Each structure stands twice: as C-alpha cells, then as structure tokens.
Amino acid sequence: xxxxxxxxxxxxxxxxxxxxxxxxxxxxxxxxxxxxxxxxxxxxxxxxxxxxxxxxxxxxxxxxxxxxxxxxxxxxxxxxxxxxxxxxxxxxxxxxxxxxxxxxxxxxxxxxxxxxxxxxxxxxxxxxxxxxxxxxxxxxxxxxxxxxxxxxxxxxxxxxxxxxxxxxxxxxxxxxxxxxxxxxxxxxxxxxxxxxxxxxxxxxxxxxxx
Amino acid sequence: xxxxxxxxxxxxxxxxxxxxxxxxxxxxxxxxxxxxxxxxxxxxxxxxxxxxxxxxxxxxxxxxxxxxxxxxxxxxxxxxxxxxxxxxxxxxxxxxxxxxxxxxxxxxxxxxxxxxxxxxxxxxxxxxxxxxxxxxxxxxxxx
Numbered sequence: 001x002x003x004x005x006x007x008x009x010x011x012x013x014x015x016x017x018x019x020x021x022x023x024x025x026x027x028x029x030x031x032x033x034x035x036x037x038x039x040x041x042x043x044x045x046x047x048x049x050x051x052x053x054x055x056x057x058x059x060x061x062x063x064x065x066x067x068x069x070x071x072x073x074x075x076x077x078x079x080x081x082x083x084x085x086x087x088x089x090x091x092x093x094x095x096x097x098x099x100x101x102x103x104x105x106x107x108x109x110x111x112x113x114x115x116x117x118x119x120x121x122x123x124x125x126x127x128x129x130x131x132x133x134x135x136x137x138x139x140x141x142x143x144x145x146x147x148x149x150x151x152x153x154x155x156x157x158x159x160x161x162x163x164x165x166x167x168x169x170x171x172x173x174x175x176x177x178x179x180x181x182x183x184x185x186x187x188x189x190x191x192x193x194x195x196x197x198x199x200x201x202x203x204x205x206x207x208x209x210x
Numbered sequence: 211x212x213x214x215x216x217x218x219x220x221x222x223x224x225x226x227x228x229x230x231x232x233x234x235x236x237x238x239x240x241x242x243x244x245x246x247x248x249x250x251x252x253x254x255x256x257x258x259x260x261x262x263x264x265x266x267x268x269x270x271x272x273x274x275x276x277x278x279x280x281x282x283x284x285x286x287x288x289x290x291x292x293x294x295x296x297x298x299x300x301x302x303x304x305x306x307x308x309x310x311x312x313x314x315x316x317x318x319x320x321x322x323x324x325x326x327x328x329x330x331x332x333x334x335x336x337x338x339x340x341x342x343x344x345x346x347x348x349x350x351x352x353x
Contacts, residue, residue, distance in 0.1 A: 082332075082334075083332055083335075114301045114302060114303045114304055115303075116261060116262045116263025116264075116303045116304050117263055117264065118262060118263050118264045119264060127262055127263075127303055128303075129301070129302045129303045131301060131302070131344055132344070158343065158344060158345040159343075159344045159345070160343065160344055161296070161297055161299045161301070161343040161344065162296075162297060162332060164296035164297075164306075166259060166266035166268075166296060166306075167264075167266045168259075168263040168264040168265070168266055169259045169261070169263045169264075169266050169304045169306070171296075171299070171301075196332075196333075197225040197295070197296070197297050197332045197333060198225070198332050198333040198334055199332050199333065199334035199335040199338065201334070203334070203335075203338060204334050
C-alpha cells in the first residue's frame with residue numbers, strides 16, 4: 001500500500017473499567033504505604049488486600065495487555081473505502097519489551113451504526129442502532145517490529161450508508177479487532193473507518209465483464 | 211397558485227452529480243397592458259433529516275431565473291449535488307430527505323413554491339439504486 005495514501009487510525013479503546021480500577025488501586029496502594037510507615041500494619045494489610053482483589057478483577061489478560069503491549073494501530077486508506085469494496089487492512093501491535101510472537105488469528109467485526117442526538121429540556125440524549133454487522137477474520141505473524149496481521153473487510157453495497165455526520169444525525173462505520181494466539185492479550189479495540197459515498201468499481205456497469 | 215411546473219430528467223442523482231430538468235411558469239399577464247408581479251424563480255436543492263434526532267438541514271448553492279415581463283418562464287436547469295453530501299437515507303432512527311424547491315419571487319406577496327423529491331445515491335450508483343439506503347435484502351445491486 002502506498003504510504004502517502006495510508007494512515008494509522010486512532011482507536012477507541014474498549015478500556016471499560018480498567019483505568020478507574022488501576023487509578024483506585026494506585027491510590028489505595030499509596031494509602032497502604034502511609035499506614036505501613038506510621039506503624040498501622042493491620043490497616044496496611046487490609047488495603048493491600050483490596051489492591052490484590054482489584055488486580056485480580058482485571059484478570060491476567062487485561063494486565064498482560066496493559067503492561068506487555070502498546071495500543072494497536074490499523075493502517076487504512078486516507079481516501080476511505082467505497083461501498084461494495086473488499087479492502088485489506090493491516091493491523092499492527094508492538095510489545096513493550098522483546099516478546100516472541102507466534103502466528104495468530106485476528107478476529108473481530110465490521111459494524112455500521114446510526115447515531116442520533118436530541119435535546120430534551122437541557123439534557124442531550126444519544127441513541128444508536130446497528131444497521132450492519134459482519135464478522136471479520138484474518139491472520140497475523142510475529143515480525144521484528146511486533147505483531148503484524150491482515151484482515152479483509154467486505155463493505156456492504158446495500159446495507160447501511162456511507163459515513164456521514166450532519167451534526168445530530170450520523171452514520172458511522174467501525175472495525176472492532178482483537179487477537180487470538182499464545183501469549184497475546186485477548187482485548188479488543190475499535191477503529192473508526194471512513195466509507196465514502198461511492199460505489200466500488202466492481203459494481204460499475206460493464207466493468208464486471210472485463 | 212405558483213403557476214410553476216418542474217420536470218426532472220431523473221428523480222435519481224449521484225453525489226457529485228447533477229439534478230437536471232426544466233422549469234415552466236405560465237404567463238399571468240400580457241406584459242404590455244399589464245406587468246406580472248412575479249419577478250424571478252429560485253431553485254434550491256437541499257436536504258433535511260427526520261427521525262429521532264434533532265433536525266439537520268443544508269442547502270446546496272441554488273439558481274435564480276429572472277422572469278419575462280408577463281411572468282412566464284421555460285428554461286432548463288442543472289443543479290450540482292455537492293461531493294461531500296449525504297445520500298438519501300431511510301433508516302431506523304433517521305432519514306435524510308433531498309428536495310428540489312422552486313419558489314416564485316412575488317412583489318409584495320407571499321412567495322408560492324412547489325417541491326419535488328430527489329433520491330441522492332452514491333457516486334457510480336445511478337444505474338443500480340432507485341431508492342434510499344439501506345436497501346432491503348431482497349433488493350440488492352447485482353454485480
């Protein structure tokens with residue numbers, strides 16, 4: 001893929017309660033140290049127990065993702081993707097330290113949603129509806145730069161609509177991707193992609209017979 | 211009564227393409243013994259949304275045709291659909307509706323108007339789509 005036409009997209013991390021739990025854990029840990037320094041060992045032990053429970057709640061996968069891997073990137077075409085196209089997207093993820101990455105699967109889904117906002121009094125409400133959803137799958141391998149995988153999307157020519165954002169009314173496409181493999185975190189990340197108001201050339205009259 | 215009639219070459223237009231047709235207005239004076247109060251006809255292509263969300267709307271650059279002294283007009287027009295426009299859409303939470311409006315500019319009176327619906331489809335899709343997205347699963351473009 002030509003570098004001038006590609007870009008890595010910002011992801012919408014599915015962090016859930018990870019950040020709040022980690023933040024609270026750090027605070028409680030500091031508090032436990034203060035108690036330990038002042039000689040209140042019982043309180044310090046109780047608080048350390050709370051920290052241990054918080055880390056256990058995150059689970060080994062989430063901890064592995066946080067401490068072992070940087071956030072993934074998706075290489076996409078700057079000009080967007082036409083309706084009916086089947087582009088190949090490159091998924092990249094770097095480890096924080098030297099890690100042996102074996103072959104793996106890239107799994108996820110492509111989603112098109114309607115999103116509307118409306119005012120009720122002084123409160124703004126948002127509603128979403130999924131118009132189109134399809135599973136995607138690809139393969140990945142370890143490289144000198146970390147994990148590199150490819151997934152092929154099948155952007156529907158008839159379901160959903162091209163991306164548009166009119167202010168309070170929006171149609172948005174995204175790809176949610178994760179990895180399945182040994183020593184890889186099983187977290188998922190969502191990347192917004194741009195689907196243009198154009199039909200892929202495979203659908204244009206006459207071209208399909210060439 | 212506006213006395214206006216709109217004839218569209220096609221009710222379907224592509225993003226980045228044109229809405230073309232003819233606009234007619236019958237004379238309402240002979241132009242010699244009596245001039246018409248109608249001065250011009252303005253054509254505007256616009257979209258607005260309907261549905262659960264607050265309304266969004268926008269108009270594309272329009273056209274204005276000066277009328278004869280008798281108030282009559284018969285001319286062709288071509289209005290561009292901007293390349294960054296949304297397509298016509300008929301979803302669960304929202305709809306995007308495109309309308310071509312012809313309005314007569316009347317001196318010292320309320321301006322009468324007529325409207326025609328236009329279906330805006332993705333670029334390259336004018337021969338495949340005849341209705342707004344999303345299409346029912348039974349109606350799909352064939353490769």
